Amino acid sequence: MNRRLASLDSWLGVTIFLAVWQALSALGLLDPRIIPSPIAVVAGTASHLTLAQFLGDVEASLFRVMAGFLIASVLGVVLGVASGWYPLVGDLLRAPIDLLRPIPPLAWIPAALIWFGLGEPSKVFVISLGAFFPAFTNTLAGMRKIDRDILNAARMMGLSGWRLLYRVAVPAIEPDILTGLRIAWSLSFGVLVAAELIASQSGLGNLIVRARELGQIDLVVFGILAIGITTLLTDFIIAQFFFRFRLRWYVKATTAGLAGTRER
Amino acid sequence: MSDTLGTGSGPDGKAKATVAPGQGECRPSIEAERQPGWAVSRHLRQTGLPLLSVAVILAFWEGAAQLGLFDASTIPPPSRVLSTVWELQTLGFPRGSSLLTHMGSTLGRVAAGYALAAVLGIPLGMLIGRSLRASRMVLPIVTFARSVATLSLLPLAVLWFGVGEESKVFLITYGCFWVLLTNVIDGAKNVDPALIRAALMLDTSPRAMFYRVILPSALPYIFSGLRLALGLGFMVIVGVELIGTSIGLGALISQARTFYRMDLVFAGMVAIALFGLLIALGLSWLERLLLPWARESK
Amino acid sequence: MQSPRVERVTEAVANAGSARPKIEILQVSKQFPAEDPARGLAVSNVSLTVGQNEFVSLLGRSGCGKTTLLNMIAGLVAPTQGQIAIDGKPVRGPGPDRGMVFQSSALFPWLTAIDNIEFGLVNRGVPKVERRRHAQDLISLVQLSGFESKYPRELSGGMQQRVAIARALALDPEILLMDEPFGALDELTRAEMQDELLAIWQKRTKTVVFVTHSISEAIFLSDRVIVMSPHPGRIREQIVIDVPRPRQRASVQFAQFYETIQRAIE
Numbered sequence: 001m002n003r004r005l006a007s008l009d010s011w012l013g014v015t016i017f018l019a020v021w022q023a024l025s026a027l028g029l030l031d032p033r034i035i036p037s038p039i040a041v042v043a044g045t046a047s048h049l050t051l052a053q054f055l056g057d058v059e060a061s062l063f064r065v066m067a068g069f070l071i072a073s074v075l076g077v078v079l080g081v082a083s084g085w086y087p088l089v090g091d092l093l094r095a096p097i098d099l100l101r102p103i104p105p106l107a108w109i110p111a112a113l114i115w116f117g118l119g120e121p122s123k124v125f126v127i128s129l130g131a132f133f134p135a136f137t138n139t140l141a142g143m144r145k146i147d148r149d150i151l152n153a154a155r156m157m158g159l160s161g162w163r164l165l166y167r168v169a170v171p172a173i174e175p176d177i178l179t180g181l182r183i184a185w186s187l188s189f190g191v192l193v194a195a196e197l198i199a200s201q202s203g204l205g206n207l208i209v210r211a212r213e214l215g216q217i218d219l220v221v222f223g224i225l226a227i228g229i230t231t232l233l234t235d236f237i238i239a240q241f242f243f244r245f246r247l248r249w250y251v252k253a254t255t256a257g258l259a260g261t262r263e264r
Numbered sequence: 265m266s267d268t269l270g271t272g273s274g275p276d277g278k279a280k281a282t283v284a285p286g287q288g289e290c291r292p293s294i295e296a297e298r299q300p301g302w303a304v305s306r307h308l309r310q311t312g313l314p315l316l317s318v319a320v321i322l323a324f325w326e327g328a329a330q331l332g333l334f335d336a337s338t339i340p341p342p343s344r345v346l347s348t349v350w351e352l353q354t355l356g357f358p359r360g361s362s363l364l365t366h367m368g369s370t371l372g373r374v375a376a377g378y379a380l381a382a383v384l385g386i387p388l389g390m391l392i393g394r395s396l397r398a399s400r401m402v403l404p405i406v407t408f409a410r411s412v413a414t415l416s417l418l419p420l421a422v423l424w425f426g427v428g429e430e431s432k433v434f435l436i437t438y439g440c441f442w443v444l445l446t447n448v449i450d451g452a453k454n455v456d457p458a459l460i461r462a463a464l465m466l467d468t469s470p471r472a473m474f475y476r477v478i479l480p481s482a483l484p485y486i487f488s489g490l491r492l493a494l495g496l497g498f499m500v501i502v503g504v505e506l507i508g509t510s511i512g513l514g515a516l517i518s519q520a521r522t523f524y525r526m527d528l529v530f531a532g533m534v535a536i537a538l539f540g541l542l543i544a545l546g547l548s549w550l551e552r553l554l555l556p557w558a559r560e561s562k
Numbered sequence: 563m564q565s566p567r568v569e570r571v572t573e574a575v576a577n578a579g580s581a582r583p584k585i586e587i588l589q590v591s592k593q594f595p596a597e598d599p600a601r602g603l604a605v606s607n608v609s610l611t612v613g614q615n616e617f618v619s620l621l622g623r624s625g626c627g628k629t630t631l632l633n634m635i636a637g638l639v640a641p642t643q644g645q646i647a648i649d650g651k652p653v654r655g656p657g658p659d660r661g662m663v664f665q666s667s668a669l670f671p672w673l674t675a676i677d678n679i680e681f682g683l684v685n686r687g688v689p690k691v692e693r694r695r696h697a698q699d700l701i702s703l704v705q706l707s708g709f710e711s712k713y714p715r716e717l718s719g720g721m722q723q724r725v726a727i728a729r730a731l732a733l734d735p736e737i738l739l740m741d742e743p744f745g746a747l748d749e750l751t752r753a754e755m756q757d758e759l760l761a762i763w764q765k766r767t768k769t770v771v772f773v774t775h776s777i778s779e780a781i782f783l784s785d786r787v788i789v790m791s792p793h794p795g796r797i798r799e800q801i802v803i804d805v806p807r808p809r810q811r812a813s814v815q816f817a818q819f820y821e822t823i824q825r826a827i828e
Contacts, residue, residue, distance in 0.1 A: 088309075092316075102539075111530070225412070
């Protein structure tokens with residue numbers, strides 16, 4: 001059950017999937033006007049789309065997601081920490097947030113279009129609404145399950161107030177914050193695509209819309225895959241950054257096994 | 265409930281079994297514990313303050329609109345939204361389509377797509393999860409399929425199934441399926457081997473092993489998958505309805521926007537929120553009913 | 563062979579005899595909020611003094627208020643009635659004049675062993691070089707050389723508790739408060755840790771208040787064992803263990819103390 005074998009199996013799975021898809025197309029079992037073969041997707045994309053166009057769309061989409069995500073994660077983490085630390089803040093914020101949470105972020109799109117027009121602000125607004133809740137919820141959940149003994153130990157060593165918060169509570173919940181941010185990031189992309197499908201002149205969602213209007217199914221499929229890959233890749237980068245620079249203790253704890261090394 | 269699209273993964277990249285608790289008691293801060301009389305006011309504060317904060321927000325909103333501090337047509341006050349809800353139910357928008365019609369149509373689509381995802385996802389997930397090799401082979405495909413934004417499939421869905429109900433149901437099924445599948449696979453995978461050994465010592469047949477050991481211990485995972493999927497399905501349907509249809513809550517708010525009827529947009533959003541809230545409550549009630557042993561101990 | 567000395571504690575203050583009192587607990591009660599007030603009464607009218615450099619154990623079943631009493635000495639929990647004083651000054655909150663070791667070790671999981679030990683020194687603004695040297699001394703005191711840069715979760719339970727003890731000692735407190743520090747360890751590690759704790763205690767003289775539910779642990783370590791009874795938490799008896807250290811765990815005398823304490827608990 002070593003890692004090598006596991007990744008081999010993963011590659012095998014992907015290869016089989018692509019091979020079956022290609023074979024079904026080649027045998028004429030899949031109508032190319034409805035679902036093009038993998039090779040056709042690559043070939044068609046190469047002829048319909050220039051690299052500069054594609055990078056332009058990626059840039060436009062990433063800009064929107066990052067802007068919305070940054071606003072949401074700062075707000076979500078700060079309010080989540082405050083809600084967990086000060087009972088008064090938690091009690092005041094709980095009801096409004098619980099009432100807004102059930103509204104899917106996409107349902108804000110019409111309102112956002114009326115308030116902010118068709119431009120960037122409305123997209124950023126909707127994305128940040130979607131990303132806010134997971135960032136907030138996970139941060140707050142982390143605050144609620146902080147080990148009390150850890151706080152008490154720090155207080156015995158003379159910490160209190162602000163210093164207790166940023167030297168002990170915040171580092172303790174960093175894994176929860178990361179979880180929240182990763183969910184928020186993925187959700188941002190989902191919201192982004194919807195916003196770009198509805199009203200936009202650029203971005204990966206718009207790439208799909210343009211391709212469909214021109215009847216370029218291969219490009220539509222490429223657009224779908226491109227969004228998925230962008231989401232996965234950026235999520236991977238965020239996670240690696242945290243694991244490398246902020247959460248080494250967390251990674252070590254989970255990979256070394258909680259049992260740890262034996263006593264001499 | 266709608267705060268998870270695609271990934272419900274922990275920082276280690278593994279799917280998390282539980283959604284972050286939205287409810288539950290606020291952990292009292294330690295500072296507060298030392299103030300005398302704090303304990304007495306605790307209950308009052310935990311129920312009173314939330315009500316108060318909502319009341320204050322609504323009052324300010326209403327008052328500011330009445331005083332003309334902002335344009336009531338772009339941010340309609342609560343009283344206006346309420347009367348619009350009523351108008352929507354009696355007159356309908358578009359005329360003849362009442363609020364209940366819209367809600368019923370949305371609910372029908374979600375229910376169909378969700379049920380289909382469950383029927384496909386649960387057995388398939390159990391099957392894959394019990395084979396280490398199979399679960400490793402499908403992992404990258406599942407991870408990728410989950411990362412594909414469901415709404416980006418809309419043009420393809422229309423191409424495959426036309427503009428009718430089928431394409432909407434397909435998209436909901438797609439969105440729900442992968443999240444559910446991930447959780448079911450995890451559930452089937454994470455059965456405590458000690459339980460299986462114990463059951464083997466009790467002379468358990470393979471069939472009984474599945475139905476009486478593996479399935480029950482995977483149930484909490486399945487439930488959390490069902491919960492995540494429902495939130496997702498709900499989000500997808502609103503997005504789909506925004507784009508190309510005339511009946512349904514998403515369509516309602518989308519059309520209301522084109523007529524610049526912000527009060528209708530808000531009324532529709534209230535209905536959506538209510539819907540989401542009720543479904544989430546219903547599901548957690550069902551979970552408590554079916555899985556009393558899996559309740560988290562405090 | 564003398565038989566164990568048992569003092570009945572009724573109205574009288576359980577006191578440390580001639581030694582100058584380090585910790586004074588005077589008629590302290592703690593009422594936690596509960597539907598039934600009787601159940602919420604964790605500690606009821608407890609008085610106790612602990613002498614300078616004395617090793618005192620609080621022993622009893624769960625719910626007898628021993629941990630609550632310890633937390634009140636720590637200043638983490640405020641008494642509803644009565645007074646607790648250290649060196650004659652009332653306790654107003656937690657502070658670095660008392661070091662504390664928890665059952666869960668309560669190490670900061672994001673800091674390495676040595677960074678955990680230095681945590682309190684950072685608070686105090688000790689320069690880095692001095693900090694490190696001090697922490698290294700403690701690392702060798704608790705025999706963890708070579709494990710300085712391990713994270714807590716990479717260490718075994720026993721090693722975690724050694725780090726926790728070193729961390730509590732880092733600010734050189736005069737009082738060490740220990741809340742079932744070895745409760746989660748296996749029997750063999752536990753005995754080892756008890757030996758080491760005594761060695762440390764003899765090297766760096768401290769006043770120790772030690773909460774435990776193990777009778778033999780209390781006999782092995784303490785100068786005096788305070789037996790508490792639950793519902794509400796009260797001091798029932800105190801037993802002075804006037805046996806020179808190192809004590810033999812398998813001696814007849816040990817067994818006699820064991821029986822006396824067991825009877826006191828029941």
